[in-house]
Amino acid sequence: MVTGGIEGPGSSAELATFAAGLRFEDIPASVAGRAVDLFVDWVGSALAGKDVRPVETIAAFARTMGPATGSCETLIDRSVSSPLFAALVNGASSHVAEQDDVHNGSVFHPAAVVFPAALAIAQSIRASGQEFIAAVTAGYEVGIRVGEFLGRSHYKVFHTTGTAGTLAAAAAAGRLLKLSPDAMLHAFGSAGTQAAGLWEFLRDAADSKPLHTGKAAANGLTAAFLARDGFTGASRILEGPQGMAAGMSSDADPAKLTDRLGTRWALAETSFKFHASCRHTHPAADALLKAMTDAQLTIGDIAAVTARVHQAAIDVLGPVVVPSSVHQAKFSMGTTLGLIALHGRAGMAEFDRDHARPDVAAFRDRVTMVLDDEVNAAYPARWIGKVEVATADGRRIAARVDEPKGDPGNTLSRSEIDAKVRGLAAFSSAATPPEMDALLDRLWNIDRANALGALMPRRPAD
Amino acid sequence: MVTGGIEGPGSSAELATFAAGLRFEDIPASVAGRAVDLFVDWVGSALAGKDVRPVETIAAFARTMGPATGSCETLIDRSVSSPLFAALVNGASSHVAEQDDVHNGSVFHPAAVVFPAALAIAQSIRASGQEFIAAVTAGYEVGIRVGEFLGRSHYKVFHTTGTAGTLAAAAAAGRLLKLSPDAMLHAFGSAGTQAAGLWEFLRDAADSKPLHTGKAAANGLTAAFLARDGFTGASRILEGPQGMAAGMSSDADPAKLTDRLGTRWALAETSFKFHASCRHTHPAADALLKAMTDAQLTIGDIAAVTARVHQAAIDVLGPVVVPSSVHQAKFSMGTTLGLIALHGRAGMAEFDRDHARPDVAAFRDRVTMVLDDEVNAAYPARWIGKVEVATADGRRIAARVDEPKGDPGNTLSRSEIDAKVRGLAAFSSAATPPEMDALLDRLWNIDRANALGALMPRRPAD
Known part of the structure; x- marks a missing residue:
């Protein structure tokens, strides 16, 4: 014993x-x-x-x-x-x-x-x-x-x-x-x-x-x-x-x-997960979004992206060159950044619908990962995101985020959570948009409920 | 990883x-x-x-x-x-x-x-x-x-x-x-x-x-x-x-x-458990039963019993001198042997009813455990049981079993299993004796059933 x-x-x-x-x-x-x-x-x-x-x-x-x-x-x-x-x-x-x-x-x-x-x-x-x-x-x-x-x-x-x-x-x-x-x-x-x-x-x-x-x-x-x-x-x-x-x-x-x-x-x-992709893509995705917002870029403005990452990102994402499924696309840095560039977001629906879209695939092939010493040294305590964007008109734009979106220091706003939940429900067809309006109203007020009852709307046929 | x-x-x-x-x-x-x-x-x-x-x-x-x-x-x-x-x-x-x-x-x-x-x-x-x-x-x-x-x-x-x-x-x-x-x-x-x-x-x-x-x-x-x-x-x-x-x-x-x-x-x-006591009491219990059968003894004929045991039996059972509960009585060598001497068995019902009965308690105090080299050396591969019985009329009777009852080489007969099951059901009042007659008839023929259905008799009130 x-x-x-x-x-x-x-x-x-x-x-x-x-x-x-x-x-x-x-x-x-x-x-x-x-x-x-x-x-x-x-x-x-x-x-x-x-x-x-x-x-x-x-x-x-x-x-x-x-x-x-x-x-x-x-x-x-x-x-x-x-x-x-x-x-x-x-x-x-x-x-x-x-x-x-x-x-x-x-x-x-x-x-x-x-x-x-x-x-x-x-x-x-x-x-x-x-x-x-x-x-x-x-x-x-x-x-x-x-x-x-x-x-x-x-x-x-x-x-x-x-x-x-x-x-x-x-x-x-x-x-x-x-x-x-x-x-x-x-x-x-x-x-x-x-x-x-x-x-x-x-x-x-x-x-x-x-x-x-x-x-x-x-x-x-x-x-x-x-x-x-x-x-x-x-x-x-x-x-x-x-x-x-x-x-x-x-x-x-x-x-x-x-x-x-x-x-x-x-x-x-506790961290929220924002993008619907492998967590290793998130810092660069957030940095790209920042670069595009700062410089007011659209997908057509971008000639190439260099994502400066930690070693684990290269280990996990590196093998995925041309993803063969939506699941594998979530482990593709290029696809994730392509969806960010196209839609400003990379949620379940964007992946499902557009992971193989020609402009996203073309964008994917213009994305490179390189090891960044600062990013790598900070990992895993901090997940720093750094990108360098080369624009079609010849500019080079660098951007960084010190904490990926969803982590406690960069948490989601209620409207971002709301949009994420709506996106997930739409993706799975678990509820219609009007049903989600009613549901989310109930959910956001859960702490004021006198007695928890049913959350989901009854189906019309019920 | x-x-x-x-x-x-x-x-x-x-x-x-x-x-x-x-x-x-x-x-x-x-x-x-x-x-x-x-x-x-x-x-x-x-x-x-x-x-x-x-x-x-x-x-x-x-x-x-x-x-x-x-x-x-x-x-x-x-x-x-x-x-x-x-x-x-x-x-x-x-x-x-x-x-x-x-x-x-x-x-x-x-x-x-x-x-x-x-x-x-x-x-x-x-x-x-x-x-x-x-x-x-x-x-x-x-x-x-x-x-x-x-x-x-x-x-x-x-x-x-x-x-x-x-x-x-x-x-x-x-x-x-x-x-x-x-x-x-x-x-x-x-x-x-x-x-x-x-x-x-x-x-x-x-x-x-x-x-x-x-x-x-x-x-x-x-x-x-x-x-x-x-x-x-x-x-x-x-x-x-x-x-x-x-x-x-x-x-x-x-x-x-x-x-x-x-x-x-x-x-x-796989071994059946026969007595309702700690497994360490079983070899001696079986040996005592053999001695009593061989010499045609009843409880009143027995002046003292020496159980010759392995060390683990002394370690586990030794501390229990006067058991304070039915559960603890199952870890008392003396009580177990007393029930064997009284009833020829030490099942759930015997323990529950008679573990503190005066003649059982008196018998318990006449039981001694001693370490036996042969028994101890064979353990745990073999659980040898040895007892020496001193009779009231001055005889000394030794008995041994080489495998406790229920182990594969000394397995239970169907009538012994039948009796054990009846004893357990009677102990818990889970079924009446007539109900057990019907149930056991069904159970013993389970391998010939065309289709397994309910086993238990319905209650009269059902």
């Missing part, structure tokens, strides 16, 4: 006590506002999963196994079920378009696991908007710290969003169920002992990613419901000698678990 | 191909017969979970989240639901009385994860008894080999029945769903990436154990259903560089995965 535990100042118990006790009034207004932003952003990603094969397969499984009645919505098809299945399907659907949020330090995607569990329970108990915001904030604060605690060694083999995500979902779910600190700790125990998700699927481009988020949301929710009814779990599931860190990490740091609880708001450190 | 994989002769693909292709006709009659024995034995354990708090909490969760209609039975309460929830609750209930089977080499309890998944699907598709037996055999063969593959380092932190159990359940479920070898491999991928279960709960005597088996059964079933519908998983989830062994073991041996597939029947190596 393993006899040692991981000792340190942090503990599962302290984290559970924080999560159980977090009140809306304790959350700074700016953080609560950011939680609303993240929620609205998440709905866009959840809607984007409609008609994506692995998501629809999980949704069909949910229909086979779960009830067809209940107060919890599956956003992609507006069906209702019990909280478990709504959490499962919404969790799966929100992580498949790769447009959901990310916390850089923990390499963890909080929205895809926290909101599915929290929304399902909030709809089932008709929680208030403030209770909902307090719960999701608890989920973000817990999940991000668990991800940071489990560390780099964990992320090498385990999909942190699946593992830490189970705890995050349990925290959000448990807060909505008003668990006591003791019961929240039991929920953490039952969540951690269900936590799973391996990166092995990447090698085969298999479908596991949305399964991980769906199951993390569903399993965390399960842990919270069981704890509410007296089911007990390990009290040191994270740091104990046979706990998550002992089994699944070699560099776990317990101090991360409780780092500045109540004063550091990890939720507000 | 981890760059290496575990190389060796075994592979997930070979194991999946075996599981997908196993036909009833390929299984030796003695092995198929043993599968029936193990099934009947499992039903006893599943019924024994009735009214046990953590099991009932999981059952209540299933009622909240799942449908109340379907063809899949929850044995403890004879309710019906979809396959997912029947697997979850039956999986939880069958691992809580500690009377379910065990495979010594893999330290894995196959019945508690294989039968819940297989029975649920068999009832939902009305599979034949032969299809059912082929499927559960696939589940045992896969799960035992995965447990052996993951090795001792895995078992130090992970509850192998939860982790390997997910693959075992997927194999059985996938076989019933008639997955192709490719689809079975995808099911393995989705199962392995959900596999979880940590021993940390032991430190708090928390409720996680039945959660592990319930979730292993349900998650394995989920993986199989998803694979049937085209959902893909990692092709090397066990041995790949970011697979289960990479993340959760340091001594994995791929050769174990495919050890003599089709010629070695690991199912037939």
Whole structure:
């Protein structure tokens, strides 16, 4: 038997006590506002999963196994079920378009696991908007710290969003169920002992990613419901000698678990994803947009672009010369910059429609990546974007951005989030523009809701 | 990123191909017969979970989240639901009385994860008894080999029945769903990436154990259903560089995965648990029974017993002098031998009713354990039982058994399994004796069923 535990100042118990006790009034207004932003952003990603094969397969499984009645919505098809299945399907659907949020330090995607569990329970108990915001904030604060605690060694083999995500979902779910600190700790125990998700699927481009988020949301929710009814779990599931860190990490740091609880708001450190392409293209895309805005250029004005990048961008994007699919086009620096040059944006719809358009392809071939020492040295703490644009009329225009769009220091405005969500919904045909008007009005006011009910408009045929 | 994989002769693909292709006709009659024995034995354990708090909490969760209609039975309460929830609750209930089977080499309890998944699907598709037996055999063969593959380092932190159990359940479920070898491999991928279960709960005597088996059964079933519908998983989830062994073991041996597939029947190596006490008491209990039978003794004839044991028995059982609960009495050598002396058996009912009875307590105080060199040297490969009985009339009678009752070389007869199952059902009041007559008749003939339907008698009020 393993006899040692991981000792340190942090503990599962302290984290559970924080999560159980977090009140809306304790959350700074700016953080609560950011939680609303993240929620609205998440709905866009959840809607984007409609008609994506692995998501629809999980949704069909949910229909086979779960009830067809209940107060919890599956956003992609507006069906209702019990909280478990709504959490499962919404969790799966929100992580498949790769447009959901990310916390850089923990390499963890909080929205895809926290909101599915929290929304399902909030709809089932008709929680208030403030209770909902307090719960999701608890989920973000817990999940991000668990991800940071489990560390780099964990992320090498385990999909942190699946593992830490189970705890995050349990925290959000448990807060909505008003668990006591003791019961929240039991929920953490039952969540951690269900936590799973391996990166092995990447090698085969298999479908596991949305399964991980769906199951993390569903399993965390399960842990919270069981704890509410007296089911007990390990009290040191994270740091104990046979706990998550002992089994699944070699560099776990317990101090991360409780780092500045109540004063550091990890939720507000979370990045939005703006462009629908590989994150390595984003700094240059933002810099090109700046150059075009500054110099009032259109696509026809541009003869060539040099993107000055970090080495990882060359490693990941370099092999993609002529993309053979829309998915691969998202890993093409030239295509991404071509869409930016053409439309001023590179969202799901732009990629889907125009990734192979002749003028975009021609632009793509005029884009070069070169390694930039400053950019490379700053990475990964900072993702600096630099481009040099050669214009058709012979000018050379340089531009830089110090933080890519969507990162905390360059976050999205509400109108940009609104437009992103509309774009995702339009892309997947999950809702019509008038339906999105009504939905977004509801979403932006979620923190003022007296009782969360259905979000999606009923279909005319319903 | 981890760059290496575990190389060796075994592979997930070979194991999946075996599981997908196993036909009833390929299984030796003695092995198929043993599968029936193990099934009947499992039903006893599943019924024994009735009214046990953590099991009932999981059952209540299933009622909240799942449908109340379907063809899949929850044995403890004879309710019906979809396959997912029947697997979850039956999986939880069958691992809580500690009377379910065990495979010594893999330290894995196959019945508690294989039968819940297989029975649920068999009832939902009305599979034949032969299809059912082929499927559960696939589940045992896969799960035992995965447990052996993951090795001792895995078992130090992970509850192998939860982790390997997910693959075992997927194999059985996938076989019933008639997955192709490719689809079975995808099911393995989705199962392995959900596999979880940590021993940390032991430190708090928390409720996680039945959660592990319930979730292993349900998650394995989920993986199989998803694979049937085209959902893909990692092709090397066990041995790949970011697979289960990479993340959760340091001594994995791929050769174990495919050890003599089709010629070695690991199912037939599985041990039944006979007495309802700690396994360390079993060899001496069997030896005492032999001494009493040989010399025709009753409890009143016995003045003292010396149990000659291995060191681990002294380590585990030694601290229990006067047990304070029925659970602790199962870790008392004296109490166990007292019940054997009184009743000739030490089942759930005997422990529950008589563990503190004055004549049993008095007998307990006349039992001594001493270390025996031969017994200790043979352990853990062989669990030899030796006792010396001093009779009231001054005789000294020695007896030994070379393999405890329930191990493959000293397995239970069908009438002994029958009696054990009746005892478990009586203990939990899950069924009346006449109901058990009808049920056992159905169970013993399971391999001849044309189509599996309901097993449990309907309640009069239904």
